[in-house]
Amino acid sequence: MKQLLQKEILSVLLLLFFFYGRAQEGKVLDIIIQGNNKTKTSAILKHIYTEQGNVLDSLALERDVKRLKRLPAIAHAYYQVHNKEGGYEIVYGVEENFTIIPSANIYTTNDDEFAFRVGLYEFNLLGQNITFGGIYQNDIYSSFGANLRAPYLFGKRLGLALNYSNLTTEEPVFLENGIADYKYNNTSYEILGLYQFNFQNRIELGVNYFNEDYEYKRGVTAEGIPQDFDVNKLLFKLIYEYDNLNYDYQYVSGFKSTFNLQYVISTENVLPDFVIGWNDFLYYHRIGKKGNWASRLRMGLATNDDSPFAPFAVDNNLNIRGVGNTIDRGTGVIVLNTEYRQTLYEKDWFVLQSNVFVDGGSWRNPGGDFDDFGDSQNFRIYPGIGLRFMHKKIFNAIFRIDYGYGVTDDATNGFVFGIGQYF
Known part of the structure; x- marks a missing residue:
């Protein structure tokens, strides 16, 4: 009975560790902004609601890009997702307007x-x-x-x-x-x-x-x-x-x-x-x-x-x-x-x-x-x-x-x- 209980506890711990590891793999590790010359990176980040540590959400990425394209400073915007060990790197690219x-x-x-x-x-x-x-x-x-x-x-x-x-x-x-x-x-x-x-x-x-x-x-x-x-x-x-x-x-x-x-x-x-x-x-x-x-x-x-x-x-x-x-x-x-x-x-x-x-x-x-x-x-x-x-x-x-x-x-x-x- 004692051995059976130990096995069940071990199985639960392994399962929790598995899901925790998968959750960590699905998280955003880094956010990079590229293509901006005049617009401050900090100003662009104000319009991006995806944050480091968040679980990757493709719908949120689409909303971020849609929001960026509404800015007078931005002619066009896009995103890229790169797999990294333990999660993802998100790259937001922008093409700036002359303003x-x-x-x-x-x-x-x-x-x-x-x-x-x-x-x-x-x-x-x-x-x-x-x-x-x-x-x-x-x-x-x-x-x-x-x-x-x-x-x-x-x-x-x-x-x-x-x-x-x-x-x-x-x-x-x-x-x-x-x-x-x-x-x-x-x-x-x-x-x-x-x-x-x-x-x-x-x-x-x-x-x-x-x-x-x-x-x-x-x-x-x-x-x-x-x-x-x-x-x-x-x-x-x-x-x-x-x-x-x-x-x-x-x-x-x-x-x-x-x-x-x-x-x-x-x-x-x-x-x-x-x-x-x-x-x-x-x-x-x-x-x-x-x-x-x-x-x-x-x-x-x-x-x-x-x-x-x-x-x-x-x-x-x-x-x-x-x-x-x-x-x-x-x-x-x-x-x-x-x-x-x-x-x-x-x-x-x-x-x-x-x-x-x-x-x-x-x-x-x-x-x-x-x-x-x-x-x-x-x-x-x-x-x-x-x-x-x-x-x-x-x-x-x-x-x-x-x-x-x-x-x-x-x-x-x-x-x-x-x-x-x-x-």
């Missing part, structure tokens, strides 16, 4: 409108995936702004963003008896905390202090509508993003949803406090080897005040290509942008891509109801075509030209130029 990038947006219509925005951004400041830069805009008046975004400033999950802008434009205000043109200035200071819950979910939370200055220039007037006023406001902002996109150079696949909620408090009675929220749903699908279908659906609502200064705008550079610069406003919006992108030519770093698109949307009138979305006067459809000139190794180096042609009532047409995909 000091100019930006430009130019838009015109057949009404001879012309406006542009240019900027310069560094998307990998100090090799830490920090974005810093600024813009200059000329839309009748001059404007400028500066932005700093460090999403991983305090580790793998927590970061900070600071934004300043001084934007001046000529804004149409839509009154019952016609249109009035105002010189509009918005000077704002914003701070946001950034937190990433996991691979797919992140949040931004912060506050924006800004001043709005309206100066009447021309057009109709109406009783109760001030011609000149200056008001300070406080804006509380919440952004929640679900991101399951996968990038392969110019091709994108997957789904992304971004929810933006803002509460604006006014220090004056001239403009009321209001709440505004919208959600962008983006879906991308690869078609064959060279095709990409892309769609964006935006749905939004704001406090339904009967005010000519409604927050949702119909604009060339925001939602409908070819429509013009801020041609209408509303307190609700439904916009669908959908396009098919086809790679026409690709060699080494250069890509020429074409696209065929349809932009369509409708707005709720200030003080109106949901039936306004079906009103033909609020509905706009703009099909069009475009070209993309791309550099595969420079982040967001996509020069786009789109021409939109309206097919609904009182439509316009025009070109929209810019850096980066429209969405």
